[in-house]
Structures are given as C-alpha cells and as structure tokens.
Amino acid sequence: DAGVIQSPRHEVTEMGQEVTLRCKPISGHDYLFWYRQTMMRGLELLIYFNNNVPIDDSGMPEDRFSAKMPNASFSTLKIQPSEPRDSAVYFCASSTTGTGGEKLFFGSGTQLSVL
Amino acid sequence: GNSVTQMEGPVTLSEEAFLTINCTYTATGYPSLFWYVQYPGEGLQLLLKATKADDKGSNKGFEATYRKETTSFHLEKGSVQVSDSAVYFCALSDRAAGNKLTFGGGTRVLVKP
Numbered sequence: 001d002a003g004v005i006q007s008p009r010h011e012v013t014e015m016g017q018e019v020t021l022r023c024k025p026i027s028g029h030d031y032l033f034w035y036r037q038t039m040m041r042g043l044e045l046l047i048y049f050n051n052n053v054p055i056d057d058s059g060m061p062e063d064r065f066s067a068k069m070p071n072a073s074f075s076t077l078k079i080q081p082s083e084p085r086d087s088a089v090y091f092c093a094s095s096t097t098g099t100g101g102e103k104l105f106f107g108s109g110t111q112l113s114v115l
Numbered sequence: 116g117n118s119v120t121q122m123e124g125p126v127t128l129s130e131e132a133f134l135t136i137n138c139t140y141t142a143t144g145y146p147s148l149f150w151y152v153q154y155p156g157e158g159l160q161l162l163l164k165a166t167k168a169d170d171k172g173s174n175k176g177f178e179a180t181y182r183k184e185t186t187s188f189h190l191e192k193g194s195v196q197v198s199d200s201a202v203y204f205c206a207l208s209d210r211a212a213g214n215k216l217t218f219g220g221g222t223r224v225l226v227k228p
Contacts, residue, residue, distance in 0.1 A: 004158070042220040043204065056215070091158055104216070106158025
C-alpha cells in the first residue's frame with residue numbers, strides 16, 4: 001500500500017486566499033484525522049471522520065476552516081480566507097481502530113506558508 | 116483535561132551515547148501511552164506503546180516503561196545512531212476522553228557521528 005497520501009507537499013499563498021489541502025487515506029481505513037503542527041502549539045487534532053462522517057470537529061480553530069470527506073478515499077481541509085497565523089504543517093492520518101493511536105498512519109504532511 | 120509534557124530539545128548526542136527523553140502525563144482515566152517518531156520530511160510513525168501500568172514497550176532498541184506511580188513514560192536507548200536523529204513525540208489515549216490522542220510538544224534529537 002502506498003500509505004496516506006497528502007497533496008500538495010508545500011503550499012505558499014497570500015493572506016486572504018483560499019487554500020485546499022488534500023488527503024487520500026489508506027484503503028480500508030475507516031477513520032481519517034486532520035492534525036496541525038506548529039512550534040507554539042505542537043500537534044493538534046483538528047477534526048476526525050469515521051466512515052466519511054465528521055465525528056469531532058472541536059479542534060477546528062474557527063469558521064475559516066472546513067473539512068469534508070465525500071468518499072472513503074478522499075478528504076479535503078479548506079481554509080478560506082487564509083491568514084499568516086495558519087502557517088503550519090498539516091497532517092492527515094488514517095486508521096482502522098478509531099482514535100486510540102495504536103494503528104495511526106500519518107501522511108508526510110503539507111507545509112503551508114501564508115504570507 | 117489530559118496533557119503530556121516532555122523535555123524540550125534539541126538534544127544533541129554523539130553516536131553510541133545513551134539517550135533518555137522524559138515524558139510525564141496527566142489523565143483522567145487509565146490511558147494507553149505511546150511514543151511516535153518523526154523523521155525529517157516525513158509524518159509521524161508509531162515507535163512503541165504500553166497499555167497498562169508496568170508494561171514495557173520496545174522497538175528498534177528503544178524502550179519505555181509505563182510508570183503509573185510517577186505518571187511517566189520515559190524513552191531510552193542505550194546506543195544511538197545517526198539514523199535516530201528525529202523528533203520524538205510522547206502521546207496518550209484515554210478511553211474516558213473518547214480515546215483521542217493527546218501529544219506532547221515533541222523533542223528533537225540530533226545524533227552526530
């Protein structure tokens with residue numbers, strides 16, 4: 001299996017622009033997670049899905065952030081409008097075992113820079 | 116709420132030195148504990164885990180023992196290699212908190228030849 005695939009690897013955009021991050025989970029994994037990693041706050045869980053349904057979005061920072069999972073093999077995280085403080089590495093992860101952490105597989109991340 | 120505290124880095128070592136990364140936690144229930152490793156340019160991957168008190172997790176020469184009395188899960192390796200240079204994250208999942216993973220801030224380790 002190719003693992004969790006994220007695109008793009010790097011994104012540079014200007015403040016106010018819309019940003020869309022993409023994720024393809026491992027086939028057969030029914031949980032998908034979006035994390036954000038910053039120097040100040042470390043690794044934060046933004047939202048997670050089970051069987052394409054959002055289960056917990058309490059970590060989404062504000063209404064500018066939205067996430068969708070239209071099918072089992074694709075998810076997006078959108079920021080509109082983007083701000084410089086959104087600059088971070090965004091990770092997608094997938095699992096078959098829920099949120100327990102034992103079988104959580106991460107993608108390589110998207111490095112987002114908002115100028 | 117749950118929290119994980121780990122020593123700040125960077126930790127710089129010479130090859131074959133002994134490595135310890137301290138990790139302590141606060142949890143409302145009886146958590147499972149994990150160490151994840153992030154190599155440069157990659158996502159996190161599970162290094163080892165322990166699910167109950169006094170369990171020892173081990174992998175790739177790394178070990179960590181679940182110490183309930185001190186709420187700790189320190190990571191150790193007896194002889195590090197340059198290839199161990201990475202960022203190490205301590206984490207917990209707690210059934211009382213919906214099993215969500217809570218991560219520490221990460222510790223960067225740099226091993227010099």
